[in-house]
Amino acid sequence: MSRDRAPLxxxxxGFADGLRAFAGGIGxxxxxPAIWGYALVPLALVLLLSCGLGGLGIWLxxxxxxxxxxxxxxxxxxxxxxxxxxxxxxxxxxAVIVALGLAQPLxxxxxxxxxxxxxxxxxxxxTPRPDLSSALWRAAWANLIPLALFVPVVIxxxxxxxxxxxxxxxxxxxxxxxxxxxxxxxxxxxPLSLRNLGIGDSVAWFxxxxxxxxxxxxxxxxxxxxxxxxxxxxxxxxxxxTRLVVRSGLVVEDV
Numbered sequence: 001m002s003r004d005r006a007p008l009x010x011x012x013x014g015f016a017d018g019l020r021a022f023a024g025g026i027g028x029x030x031x032x033p034a035i036w037g038y039a040l041v042p043l044a045l046v047l048l049l050s051c052g053l054g055g056l057g058i059w060l061x062x063x064x065x066x067x068x069x070x071x072x073x074x075x076x077x078x079x080x081x082x083x084x085x086x087x088x089x090x091x092x093x094x095a096v097i098v099a100l101g102l103a104q105p106l107x108x109x110x111x112x113x114x115x116x117x118x119x120x121x122x123x124x125x126x127t128p129r130p131d132l133s134s135a136l137w138r139a140a141w142a143n144l145i146p147l148a149l150f151v152p153v154v155i156x157x158x159x160x161x162x163x164x165x166x167x168x169x170x171x172x173x174x175x176x177x178x179x180x181x182x183x184x185x186x187x188x189x190x191p192l193s194l195r196n197l198g199i200g201d202s203v204a205w206f207x208x209x210x211x212x213x214x215x216x217x218x219x220x221x222x223x224x225x226x227x228x229x230x231x232x233x234x235x236x237x238x239x240x241x242t243r244l245v246v247r248s249g250l251v252v253e254d255v
Contacts (some may be wrong), residue, residue, distance in 0.1 A: 013248050018215030021247065025240020028118055029232065035117050039235035041110035042103050046234060049099035050092075057091030087162075093224065094154060097179050100233055104186055111190050111238045118242040119191075145199075150182050180217030187220075187237035188213065191245040209248055216244060 029039055104111065116126045154175055161171040185206065192202045206213055220237060223229055 013209050013212040013244065015211050015215045017244065017247055018212035018217075019219055021212075021240045021244035022216050022219040023240075024243045025118070025236045025238070028121065028239045028243075029114075029236045032117065032121070035114050035235070038110040038113045038117075039232065042107040042234035043232060045103035045106050046096075046099050049102055050096050053095035053099055054092045057095050058088050061087045061091050090158065093179075096224070097182060098151065100183065100186055104190075104234060107234065108190075111234065112194060114235050114238050115191050115194055115242045118239045119246060122243065122246050146182060146185055150178065154178060176221060177214075177218075180214065180221045182217075183220045183233070183237065184213045184217030184241075187216075187234075187241035188245065190238050191242040195245070205245075205248070209244075212244060212248075216240065 029035065119126050157171040157175050157178075161168045188206065189202060192205060197205065220233060224233075
């Protein structure tokens, strides 16, 4: 006599899945001309915001350097130049991360279209969506709230490293991981919100698949060293995040 079996839980994706989703998202955007127009929307916003915020960050670094450090020797001047260079690079990277966080809600309609296209390519269909305006409003809050927490923490770590340089052995890797998780959250939030997951359920999904999410975010942070590639982070990242969500077996809730 047979019994009905309880449904198996969805798979817990791992480190390699995060890397495959990273590479797959890049390949999908490059190989799909139909979504290039949508990809240009977040690209333009990231470029505009990165230039503005990066310019402000560079100006602040130089002003702080002039106010706090007055070298009295040639070696001191060299040290100031090296310190300014490191801080400027950090300020530019920070500006790009913030620009990605701000550009995402502003280009929500284009990113939602990329999610649909990637899911259709993977599964042959798209899952039923909640009301788009509600999903985009929820996505905006889901990105702006972490951004409000992320910015002060990173600034605090920056000043800890500046005032106590030996702490850099801890603050630098920690900032790298924070930026990686922030990127991953921003990319993943669209495919999760379009499946009608609330912020709490999205956080639970993030934690359940933490290893895959971490490898996914770290891969994007390492790619940031390639000049100009950050302008394509949003469309490629959202496509990769969709692959990761589909791989996890998550299905849309009833709406």
